[in-house]
Amino acid sequence: MQFMLLFSRQGKLRLQKWYVPLSDKEKKKITRELVQTVLARKPKMCSFLEWRDLKIVYKRYASLYFCCAIEDQDNELITLEIIHRYVELLDKYFGSVCELDIIFNFEKAYFILDEFLLGGEVQETSKKNVLKAIEQADLLQESQNEEWGGLSEDVL
């Protein structure tokens, strides 16, 4: 996989993950172009399209589009299920995930993705194993927060 983008129906980018080195300018250009292309497609259309020399696999979940760019030999259907498994992981972690969870906890969305996909390849497909890794981190975090004793003055 070369990259994964999450964006809203309004075209707002919610998450971007690049597995190939590209300049920021190029990333912005690609994002703009793809968001436009995908949003222009009608609901019943197929989930795959050719774009430049890549294959785009996308799926919409509620207000969010998940969009992956894969290479010529890569498998479209399994990529579709990569998206679904990622959604399941988010869902399980946040408890029926919605777009707002990903906006406010974007860093978590990145951490979960890193446990699932690394370098553009599937690293661990077991839901249990991925979430175990994230839970451990959260446990560490909670104990540490307690050390800091409340967050009342933490507004800025």
Added chain:
Amino acid sequence: MPAVSKGDGMRGLAVFISDIRNCKSKEAEIKRINKELANIRSKFKGDKALDGYSKKKYVCKLLFIFLLGHDIDFGHMEAVNLLSSNKYTEKQIGYLFISVLVNSNSELIRLINNAIKNDLASRNPTFMCLALHCIANVGSREMGEAFAADIPRILVAGDSMDSVKQSAALCLLRLYKASPDLVPMGEWTARVVHLLNDQHMGVVTAAVSLITCLCKKNPDDFKTCISLAVSRLSRIVSSASTDLQDYTYYFVPAPWLSVKLLRLLQCYPPPEDAAVKGRLVECLETVLNKAQEPPKSKKVQHSNAKNAILFETISLIIHYDSEPNLLVRACNQLGQFLQHRETNLRYLALESMCTLASSEFSHEAVKTHIDTVINALKTERDVSVRQRAADLLYAMCDRSNAKQIVSEMLRYLETADYAIREEIVLKVAILAEKYAVDYSWYVDTILNLIRIAGDYVSEEVWYRVLQIVTNRDDVQGYAAKTVFEALQAPACHENMVKVGGYILGEFGNLIAGDPRSSPPVQFSLLHSKFHLCSVATRALLLSTYIKFINLFPETKATIQGVLRAGSQLRNADVELQQRAVEYLTLSSVASTDVLATVLEEMPPFPERESSILAKLKRKKGPGAASALDDGRRDPSSNDINGGVEPTPSTVSTPSPSADLLGLRAAPPPAAPPASAGAGNLLVDVFDGPAAQPSLGPTPEEAFLSPGPEDIGPPIPEADELLNKFVCKNNGVLFENQLLQIGVKSEFRQNLGRMYLFYGNKTSVQFQNFSPTVVHPGDLQTHILSGLGQPPTKRVAAQVDGGAQVQQVLNIECLRDFLTPPLLSLPVTINKFFQPTEMAAQDFFQRWKQLSLPQQEAQKIFKANHPMDAEVTKAKLLGFGSALLDNVDPNPENFVGAGIIQTKALQVGCLLRLEPNAQAQMYRLTLRTSKEPVSRHLCELLAQQF
């Protein structure tokens, strides 16, 4: 499960994100962001040391701002500080920031690498994974240099945790993709292969990706992975849907791993070991069988996962291309999907069938679905699916169904999406040419293309129809009649005017007998379009008019009147004005004989690859036109329609004007249409139009090069040129009014040196003179010294009027090659010939050793030059081979032998040339140990006699 709300969030971050979301305008958002940035800056710069938590929070805010699309130019140092925090969450945010905002500051990189090094050495698996994720996410060369050597060790260490192994495998993969040279292969490779046996499915999943990538470069080192992959796959495929617990996905056991294993197997040919192969075939059959079973769940995830494996299985079957039974089963399976209610499956089935169509075993099976595919082209609502259908029709086309497919594609073109029209046009043009049984159908098809989608018919397409009509005298009359009729439409596309103008100018005489298309009628029909056309087309029509004066003397007065009109003679466009002036003068001063010579019918174009095919390949990337490249499916078609091959009957004797296309030292000034080739060749020799302006539109130049619309493809002339140098090493490579390029070359073994002399024939200076040699990969050219002195000035050299500059090219032949350097350097494979003397007995022994059909290439052809034994001998010696006497029992025949020296290998070559003076024919036979070499040498040499 820890809910997110459980107080672990950074409240300041949440507040900031809410603020941004509440901004009513872009301006308000920017204002809020700038306020925040100022705040963070002041915190970072402040005297008070920030605690880890605050640092984390601010770094996270910066990250959020960056992800919104704003530039962030600070905070890196604070993020790096977080890396060395012993609090996991701070470290984690630090790594995230570093991964997203990669920085090239070397001091920072040093600090980052240090932190990573510490975490890798920490033996804390969570920290190690974070560090590995960071390396994988950044994947830069610097990271590779720092860690590529350590990671294999972590990967295969006995005490590494599974999660660490997984991250290490994919981290290594990313580094290898970025800089393969940094990843040292070694004893660890064997142990990596054995990870395929690992108990932990996650480790296997990660390791397969790594192995798939590494084995492409070193297939032999990883060969043992085949049997391991097969047994792993076999265990998964035959397991029950719940056996693999959490690795079962919607009742499908380990779909990701299965797909990856099938991908890995596609890096290799079918397993040699019969037991392994048998087991694999069993797996593939099981997958195909399972596709027929009722689904275990109605969920789309179930069918997607199952079909993902199925499609990957089919890919492997196609890759092996050796099991007819499996190929046909695959094809039937895909056939079912063609009518599936899921659009995704229809799309993938069309795509996958495209590759099946090129296998000889399944081509026929694919063809049975033609009606479904045509229906898809007509009824699919999604343009990307229609595109796949068009691709498949193109791939399944052969002589038996060409007419149907072409007519369906033409019909589709009328309503096709603009985005894919040009591609459809190219495909139709290629199919029509390739499978034309009678060329009148071909001409009709191309004219239909212009009629339906004229705007999308590129130059390549209409140039090609002109080439074919020019080369086939059996279709010329029909073409003239058809274009004449097409031009009668009240509104016809300009491309039609171009084709019509050209064809009538050449072959209008063939229909002049009919009073409905008498010369005056033809002329007034064309001229009625004239004023509506672009300059380029009008220029072409003026050339047609001057040709008419030659073809139909009775139109001379009318046409001279047109040329003489103020609108032509004083046309603001230089090209048009010039043509009018010159053509008018030519028609008045030249005698009928001279006129007939200058304006004679164009000679046939030499055979070459269709430029349309090249264009489609460019458009679609490599492999796109494979259906046509792939000769094995329909070998006969290549010979008949593969290119425009002038059959002996259509080759007219070389006419004086043909010579003008070549390189006569000083072309007579009055040769307008015929000299177009020279003008175009000029551009080609200089590799692209960039060089054109620097030569400047001097009056002579403009005179000699009518617009490119006049006569299409320039390369045939270049090829012809090249042929002159097959048997000699020195001479004039190129010449026109402006420039002469001379060549001197010498070749020894696999090395050659070539001197190129560029002479400026004008009195003005050439500016920005920059010859470029583009060479195929196997022919390495080192340009030793450039043009002029000092050598560094070679790129932007000036060449004074009348002066000559020299360029030296050193050439090394690495392997055998077919395509000479672009463009037109006379370096052909035979230059690396070493003559070999041998006795008759040896010769025959070797001749017999090379008796496989693919080692021999033979050509029977008509003599193009007087058949003189001495000249033939000289040519064969010039070609590079030794001439062997007393070998052939017939003393009239020639027998030769030699070795082609390349860096990689030596190719022994034997040849025999049998002249038949009575029939004015030759038979040439080449035998070498490499098939393409035999064929290529045979082609090269056959053109010499």
